Structure formats: structure tokens, C-alpha cells
Amino acid sequence: MAEVARAAGVSMMTVSYAYGQPGRVSDEARAKVREAAERLGYPGPHPGARSLRSGRTGNLGVVLGEHLTYAFDDPQATRFLSGVAQVCADHGMALTLVPVTGSPSDVDRVTEAAVDAFVVWTTADDDPVVDAITATGLPAVVHGGPRRDGLSFVAADDRAAAAAMGREVFAGARHPGVLSFPLDRARVSRVAFGVPGSRVLPEAGDAPGSGPPQTAGTASGTAVSTPGVTAPDSRTTSADASPGIDPDTSTFRVTRRRLRGYRDAWAETGGDWSQVRVAVCSTNSAREAETLAAELLTGPNACDAIAAMSDELALGVLRAAARLGLTVPGDLTLSGWDDSDAAAPAGLTTIAQSLRDQGARCARTALGHLTPADRDTDVAWHLISRTSTRRP
């Protein structure tokens, strides 16, 4: 830059202003600088040096609770990020996806990230990456979960939405089932009934706190054997050996609250959670859902109502049902979540929420460009009732 200044016959500061604050210098000076820069092949201010001095990078960081490629593979993440991208574009900010792979070095990737703020896409309460983000001291917004003091938070009321959906899809059912996202970071897929005697707790573990919620039985070395708590060594994929599914022990806030919502709805009919069969998918894919749904739909207690946590998973159920010769909603009522493009053609009852809007809101919040609506409005959702829950 010094060379350019000399060649243009101006001071270094004039060159700096010519790039950073074009209005600060005269047209004449700016032209001289541009000309000299062109002639000398000066590529413009070094971004690193600029960021070192100014303290800003012009990047918004995005951290996924999944492998980096999910940003482009998972339809839900993609819609969310589209909203984030829109806001970034509006403000001329680049969008930096931090390369998370599920390995311990993820923490380093976050620490090294050259960004001005973070947006976090749903992860587990005990994900160390969240602590690393907190440690940077940069503004950060978490979507879905976990909640933490000091980090902003954006999410729909998943429990209420799941309860509303449960009322719809479980109505008149005798053998309800749930197709769930993973319960924790191990992402083990399995099929099991709900834990018996599980009380319906109001909101335990959902309040913001400085760490993961302490769950009975995992809090200390004196392991209290609480019914339904997954023992560390019992993570198997065998349906028979699987312990019961306890919503309250899921470390993914979204999953936890949706399970609770379904449980709420079933309890309202006088049913017990232990009657509900839950298939946990390790990924949000129709393929895996099809396999697990086949398990739910066969055997002596085959499900006649399934609430799936995404439309993707629900489509897997539809495929499984078709293969088994079951009709929807005749033999089986079914619900999805998110109102994806495929939901309407499939007649799928679903929860509509605009992940794109939520992504945009997260980005605005992170960048400090809040609108009044961001502050005052709850995240919107509504249930779209279609044929898949019209029990004859």
C-alpha cells in the first residue's frame, strides 16, 4: 500500500480511505489511487491486516450441529441457511461455514474462525462447540438449542406444536408411534417403547443455564438407577435389549420438546407414554425412516398412528406403508413436520414453520440488525391438516 501511495503521490491514509471510506476522499484523489493501484497490480487492502486493525472481518460464522455437508444435504438446514444467506447478502457480509465434522478438533475450528458473530444450528446440550463459541466472546445466536446464558436463542415452541400434532394424529389410535430424530450425540438408531411411569414434567432442563441439564442418574458417580434412564453401556441397536425412551433425557432440545409434546397429547387421551413405540433415526433421511417404520408397522402391536419429526421421515413411512400394503389414513394416520415441498402432494398433515424466516432472524440478531418484529413476535408455526390424519 505504501508503494501505491508513493506512486499516486498521496499519503498512505489517503489510499486507505480510498478503499475503506470512498466518501472520505475527493474524487480526484480516489482516481489517482485507483490508477496507481491498477498500474502496480495492487489487489486492495489485505483482509487479514484490515481485520487485525479494525477488529471486524465481514464474515458471519455458521456452526452446524452436524457434519459440514449437512448444510447442503439436509433440506431443513438448507432452508434455514437460505434465510441466513439473504440477510448476509443484504449487509454485504460473507457467510462462513465452520468445518464441523464431529471430531474433537471442531473446537479448534471454531476458535480459529475469522468471523464477527456466530449462528448455531441445533446441536446437543453437551456439545463442546457451544462452549468454544461462548469462549470467543463474540455475539452468537442459537437456533433450536441448547439454551445458554449469554447466547441469544431462536426457536418455535416445539412442545406446544408437537402436542397439537399429537392430538391430531393420535386421535382414535390404539397403537401410537413416533419417528424421532436422534436423542443424543451418539445418534444411535433404535426402536423401543416409552419409559413407563414417566411423569409429565413441566419444562425441566429447558431453561437457559451455563451447562447441560443435569439429568438424574448421570449427575454424579453415584449412579442412581432411575427407571428409563439410559445406562452408558446399554447403547445398542437391538430393539429388544433397548431400554425405554425417556423424552427428558434427550440432549437435543428440539427432540426433547417434541417428544414431550407427543407425550402430552397422548396423556390427554388417558394413555401412558409406555404404550407409545418410538423409532429413533440416526439421520433425517427417508431411506432410514423407511426401514425403521417397517419395524413399527409390523408385529403384534403394529402402529396405527405415527408422528414423524420431519416430512422426510414421514415420506419414509409412506414408502414403508405402501410396501406393506397399508393405506394412509385408512390403516394408519401419519404426520410430518416442516411442510416441505413434498408434503402437500403427499397429503401429509404437518407443522408449517418458516425455517427461512428463522434463519433470517438468527442472522439479523447475530449481526445486531434487529427489526421490531424480531423482538416482539414469537416464532410462528401452525398445523396444516391434510388427508394423512383424516381417520375414516
Next chain:
Amino acid sequence: MAEVARAAGVSMMTVSYAYGQPGRVSDEARAKVREAAERLGYPGPHPGARSLRSGRTGNLGVVLGEHLTYAFDDPQATRFLSGVAQVCADHGMALTLVPVTGSPSDVDRVTEAAVDAFVVWTTADDDPVVDAITATGLPAVVHGGPRRDGLSFVAADDRAAAAAMGREVFAGARHPGVLSFPLDRARVSRVAFGVPGSRVLPEAGDAPGSGPPQTAGTASGTAVSTPGVTAPDSRTTSADASPGIDPDTSTFRVTRRRLRGYRDAWAETGGDWSQVRVAVCSTNSAREAETLAAELLTGPNACDAIAAMSDELALGVLRAAARLGLTVPGDLTLSGWDDSDAAAPAGLTTIAQSLRDQGARCARTALGHLTPADRDTDVAWHLISRTSTRRP
């Protein structure tokens, strides 16, 4: 960092190594550093300072020829970027999406980008963003186009693939049609026949060069009126007033070569390009395709064969055909491109190419981690023949 060094009782360099090259210091020293850092709340090396001194940023930049949100909205871009993301994750590199919006300031966004290399997703030959990338002097790989000296290039042989497809979909047709991507950055949608008398040029304008290809009639002030060349003031959306479509004037390399390929195939049957009706879509959306396809499928010379440049567009044709009571392939043969998830269920003949693999190859090339296959293998494509081209 100096403070941490003092608190830990070591030199600054030891602290630096403890973070940047943990193997360079003893376990003991590293522990002391980590402890002191923790105690002082030191968040780790400042990324800007690090990049200033080391010359590396740990970011791979991605530039789209479209608005930033296309990264998450367009299924083809999404698959491509999934491949890029995979390679980034493998190498611990962050993925930075440069906020391109179609405005002149895009050039500044590129210049300011703190990245080690660029990957460019298909854009126009005259996109100034490409020059800005060249000016940075950083390694860059262009996917699709344009070709430029000094920039690496990855693409399938679109002309050959389109020719193969044309042979399949135009076989036995009397009124062929094409559903095309935009011809140039104006992205004007329109419907028109091919220009008459258009000679089949081998590869004009496709060789790498330092600038956009010079096309007859646009090269200089003395505007030579060449048949079929779009005059600057004739960009209208009215089908009647539209000048003919000339493949050779499209500034998008991919579009240009696919149009040429279709023209090649039709010429092989003895047909003239002026018999081919072309609908240009401004975006890659089934919605718009449906509207334009309706135009192709009605009137005195309704098309009985349509080659679409993407499966998305082809699905729009299917919808339009269904609404008009036309059957595929009975009344109309149809082809898509890319073999998206929806293609097989729809029985759509298509060109399969792995955009994910191509994205990965671009990223490897940009980052200088080439595999032997990257060097020696052409980008693969093959035609998948399904029912949509089985003319009875």
C-alpha cells in the same frame, strides 16, 4: 498473547507454537500455556493477525454467478456445494460464501474476501467478478464457465452430452423444442425460434482466453448486422418481437454448449436450427418452466419433443403437459438434465453427472490437493434413458 506468555512463564513463541503447532512444544509447556490462557480468558490467536503474518486464512471462497441465496435454493448448486463442503471438512478449511447479489459492488466483496482460494460456480463470460478474482492472484477454479487463462477449469462436455440427448429426444420429432437456461446476464425469459442459417461452428468462443469471446456484431462500434445476433435494444419478452435464438451468442458457456449440442443433433437429422423453438427461462424453477412450456405446447406448431436443460425445468414441462391433457411420451417426448431425485420416479430421461463429485474436484484443485484421478479423468456423464423418450 504476551500476557499469557508472562503468566505461563514462557516466551511468546512458545505460546504461539502451543496453539499453531502443538507438536513443537513439550506437553509440559503446552499445559502451562493452556492453563494460563484459561485463567486469563485468552480466546486463542487472533485470526486476522495470524492471517496477516502467515499469509493463510483457512477459508475456501465460493463465488456464485447468482445471488448468494442460490447456494441453498437451487438444487444443482446445492449438490455441487455439498462436494465442496466435503473436501473443506476433510482439510479443516472453512467454506466462505462470498455475498454476491448481482450488483456492481460484488467486485468489492470478492476483493475483500479473506480466503486462500476461490471456487467459482458457473457465471457469464463477461461477469466482472471473474476479473476481480483473477486480480487477487489467488488460486481459482471455475466450474462450468467462463474459461480464462490462469484459472483452472472443471466441466463436463456439455455439447457432447446435449448432442447425445438431442438424438434421443428429437428422434422422430417434427416440432422440436428446447427449454433453456438464461442466455446472458440480463436473464430475460422469452420464446423464439432458432436463428435461420446458423452454421454449425466447431467450438468458437470456448477456448480459454483473457476475456469474453468476441462475437461478430458486438466486437466494435461498427456494428455489423449479422443474422441472428441479438441487438442491444431488442431485449423484450414478447415472443413475436423476439429475435431468433443464436446459441453462439450466449455468454454462459454451459448454456451455449448445450444449445450447440441440441443444434448438432437436430442438424444430423437434416433439420435446420430455425425449426427449433427455444424457451429461455430466467431461473431454474419448475414454476416458470411450466408457464413457458405451455407456450411451447400450444399453437399451430406445438412442440412434440422438448429438451430441457434441467430436471427442474422438465418437471415444469410435465405439469404443463398434464394440464393440457398431453401424454408423455405419447404426445411429447421430454428430457431433463442432472438425474435429480425426482427424475427416476417421473420416468424422465436425463443426463447423469455427479455435481457433488465435480464440486469436490473443484475444491481439491483450488486447495492444491489434487488426486491422480483429478488430473487424468474427464468429468463423467452418461445418458439415462427412461420412458419419457420412448416414442410409441
Next chain:
DNA sequence: TGCCACATGTGTAACGATACACAAATCATC
């Protein structure tokens, strides 16, 4: 005329880290 506001140009002093070269201690090898 005198005064202030504004536009424009300049010099200095960091910003926070790492490349590099070197020194000392430790270890393996014949």
C-alpha cells in the same frame, strides 16, 4: 470581517501474531 462548520489530506502508533535463525539440552549411534 470574523467565526464556525465542513471537506480533505497527513503522520504516528499501534493492532497481534508468526517466520526465521539460533542456542541449549537430550538422545542415538558407532
Next chain:
DNA sequence: GATGATTTGTGTATCGTTACACATGTGGCA
């Protein structure tokens, strides 16, 4: 025990920019 290789720690110089404070010229306005 001498030699060279390896491990580990240290100073110095420097990367390229912008914040800040200040100087100058110009025009408006009472």
C-alpha cells in the same frame, strides 16, 4: 566418548493496515 540428529525454548523483525489526532483550505452566514 565423540559425533551428529532431534527436541525444545527463545529473541527479533515484520506482516499491512486503520484509528486517532491534527493541519489546512473553502464556503456559508451573521
